[in-house]
Amino acid sequence: MTENDFMSEHDIRTAFFQAMSQMYRTEVPLYGDLLDIVDDVNGKVLAGSPDLELDLRRRGELDRLGQERHGAIRVGTAAELSMMRRVFAVMGMHPVGYYDLSVAGVPVHSTAFRPVKLEGLNRNPFRVFTSLLRLELIDDHALRAEATKLLSQRKIFTDRAIALVEQFERDGGLDGESATEFVREVLETFRWHSDTVVDSETYEKLHDVHRLIADVACFRGPHINHLTPRTLDIDAAQEEMQARGINAKDVIEGPPRREVPILLRQTSFKALEEEVRFNDGANGVMGTHTARFGEIEQRGLALTPKGRALYDTLLDAARGEEGSQAHNYEQRLQEVFARFPDDLNTLRQEGLGYFNYRLADSFKPDRIGVSDLEALIAGGVVEASPVIYEDFLPVSAAGVFQSNLGGTEQRSYSATEAQADFEKALGANVADPFTLYEAMEAASMASVRAALGAATASDKR
Template identity: 60%
Template structure:
């Protein structure tokens, strides 16, 4: 019987291959990786307690390997197929994001591993957006764009064949898995020849720059790949010293002692030379701006109560100062964020007691040497020094932040108005599956860790 490699092994191999390819395509990404590695080493050296907790929770090694990527698809068929491809890697659609509310004509999900063990092994994520052609006002352009998209095939025959084989045989051999990574990588590769002529490209570009990016090329090239830093403010400050121009503001919450959710920054999108069909069998040179570098710092996953407070405070901040895409009011916006978010508790104990965030529970050294006769309240176990808690890393995304990254890299013209029209039901029909609820997964991880503590504390000494 053929031995199958694990989906986590395939995901790790694909993440590494993607990183190597993108580093070759976008040299500034390599510079960014080196900078992030330096800042992370500084942060760990300066915060021995943070390093100890990351080691204790099996989260230290994943930091340097952690990535998220982003792609933009054009059709329902492409979305349904990418779901099947990612499933081979143990990645599943989590969450629904409507970016039309922020002037970006897509809706999205994030493909990622969902179990605690798989996340610790390799938490690779791909934020995957589907173009909303229905939001384009020009009917003729909608039809022309749909025609272009219908004709392209973004997956190699090998990728299709191996995905079907993995589904049928419930896994892949080492040889097939290696070939699968090579074949699927082609979907994400940059192509400098467009599949539309210059006139069509400019029509798409006028409708929205992102529409031009999705429709004009052979495949949904990876448009950014994001390492995780432990100090995004430090990276932001150092980027100019490495000839990288960062966006003016960091998306997400302000700097805090207890990081929550997700903070993101990026460098400006590259203007890259591309060729367009000239209508006479030849090519004409032009340019296209889409791919950029991004960095993220991840904090604790918030409960529905915590997320509601976060959304309320973010909305209040943006009501005070709405961030401009060109960064002209960056300082004023940052000041508004800091002022508004004073209402969000900034110590782990209060965040836990008030039910604002998710935590994992584990036995202390004292707890590992103690048995109790009956189940005790978790607060009592913590007070007695038997149980400790650590924040659960937020593995997902923030639609306002994602839109802010898109807009800052696509220019002022990206801030166009579209009717806000969330349509999760349609997205799931195109996907061919329901998206998973992020809150349920965090709650399961928290509950499982607590149950494991209780089981260990109430075990019968005779059973040891």
Template identity: 60%
Template sequence: MTLSQVSPDDIRSAFSQAMSDMYRQEVPQYGDLLELVANINQTTLDSDPALAARLDAQNETSRLGVERHGAIRVGTADELSTLRRVFALMGMYPVSYYDLSEAGVPVHSTAFRPIDKSSLQRNPFRVFTSLLRLELIEDAALRRQAASILAERDIFTPGARELIELGERQGGFARDQAERFVTEILETFRWHRDATVDHDTYHALHAAHRLVADVVCFRGPHINHLTPRTLDIDAAQAAMPDYGITPKAVIEGPPRRQWPILLRQTSFKALEESVRFADSDGGTHTARFGEIEQRGVALTPKGRARYDELLAQSRQAPAAADNLAHQRQLGEVFAAFPDDAATLRREALAYFRYQLSDSGRERLAGGESAPASLDDAVGTGWIDATPITYEDFLPVSAAGIFQSNLGDTQQQAHASESRSESNQSAFELALGRPVHDEFELYGRLQQDSLERVQQQLGIED
């Protein structure tokens, strides 16, 4: 990057803010959601000084107010691969593969996000991006019609395509180019109330699956939600009715814990919005909603296997009557998962970042000899071990959010036939590159920090 170029981190931050401003105008309840989350976060920090200090030490507080994730759905390989190029210019890369068709949602997905420590601290903006699986439309004629409709559209403006190529040639953007880039790319995510198909075609695709109609029948992949991060999703869920917002029935993900793990999510039901079809008929479309998330520590493969086992066990119980009962059932099952940082680290269930503590620096500067092992150094306060935040998503939770907003009648529409058709290779072919493995990314963050403190203290293990 030359001195005249804008950093990808700055472009990502500008785009995230522009997206948030646009969505707030399009979906006013999103503004209410931001106010709710800001109030909950401030109350949580005020009431828990230890949590506030820990977040400050991890540089988590500074990113909390700007942190968002969005979600979009595209219809073709060209749309997906071009979005990959767009997000790369913002310092965002595809991480993990998610097959939601196993839960009856006919898409497979990845999440574009920053992957290095400094970029995540600057702005961890993520976009969960799904590609429609047309092969899961059973009616062959309807499947061909959907493919034909998608082939005729271009979700990017001419200016956007020109700037993508320019940014790739130059290796980035000058300030004025970056501003134009954000403006042009934002058009891809804007809501368009005019459908590109007539009323009958829309309803035929809608009958195949509501999400198929959402992807195929409009000019672009309008952002279908933006999600702020809360420090207490249970309090947010309880407060939503006070803001005129009706929450989904249950919070998705693990139960409330002293040391949160992975990701918890809730949302309000998708809005019914007026649309105009190509034959001038009026109607409605339901797609866009609001969501809140709470993020915990990233789990290792060992920890994730234990989480998945307990989640599967919890799903064998009869459906709970309400969220409180659901959380109680989950809590009983997940009592088997350790809920203290020392055990999570000692048993290698979660990822941690290691750094010299203030005490360790003082003792090292005073000539005191450091402990011979990492565990001793952590146990005696030479080294701080802080949980690494989970930056990714959970397929079961994502499907649960989608289903709660699309209606429950079609949840299992594609579940039986999709397992053998799941194809990460096909997705990556459409994407134009392999996705990053989230475990490798977290492992690298942990190992880099570990090697740094081991070098500082002369510890070998």
């Protein structure tokens, strides 16, 4: 509890994450298998690399590893998105980044709700990738009107959840009892419902326009469609998935395997074909729907704009016209990315990635003879460690979405990025990820300078 007897946003976020993880494990048992695989792989990586475990512990990142997840949901209206923003704010999660997935054939644009400061990320880095359906991309006016009508009639939050959000906004926090109730009520928004709100004919029409449109418009709420644990070795996790007979993707999305991981690599098992009841007649008609899948991710160094520009250029070259479906894609990816530096010092010195700076544990004031950062690092006075990438990659997200919506489904939406429209629906601006990473790096450098200054002054006394 805080001094105002409010539960901290970090504790509310952790409680919600734990409740959602338990719910999803019950709904999708294969998710539990993924957790077991990730635990096994991470344990082996740490056992084989004591220096890595020590480094993660020193940076405050070891404890977050076992609880790290990101989830994904899809909402249908501006009102739903705006209320979702208010709900996540109770948990200390704020919109970061804008992603236009329409250019990759997925009719949504998105943001990620997550903690924005290092303390919150290390306490619990839970994130939810949240997409808003773009109804204007439905060319059939009658179907667009049908989808609009369906979405306008649903209410995805309970009355009590809304009241608790309003209480939080009015009072500045929630006490323990109210926070527990908040978690319970908000969890209902993300629960799977096997009964659709449409008949089978309407479902098929929307499904034929795009499977994702049917997934959003034909159900009572934005069921969580995956919950992703973080692994330290996604290649080993992929091999273990296949060894256990799990229907995994053929290609890992994102950059190739490297000595220094960068950005985000993702793989998943294919979406489950789940039994649903369509609203046909008194008793309904049984059918199937595919939406929910299981994903694993590996996170690496956050890249600067310069590093990201190089990454995007190389990725475009590797994908070519065939994208990640090419039979030699992984080999081509490795060859192309040979141009991307693969050691921490070069990445840092060339300004390709963001780093956290700290005084070495062995630091002694009498060793300070220079103020140049490179000399301090070379002399073992200051240590630099990678800032972890906390966000997402639109090409990878679209690749995972498409592979789990059937793989063969393609659309050719034009580049219609509409961040202003998205932010209007959201009711707030999205934070720029680069600005957040830059602030993290700058804060660590300022802390080092302050500590060096204090140590020097103390030594002179």
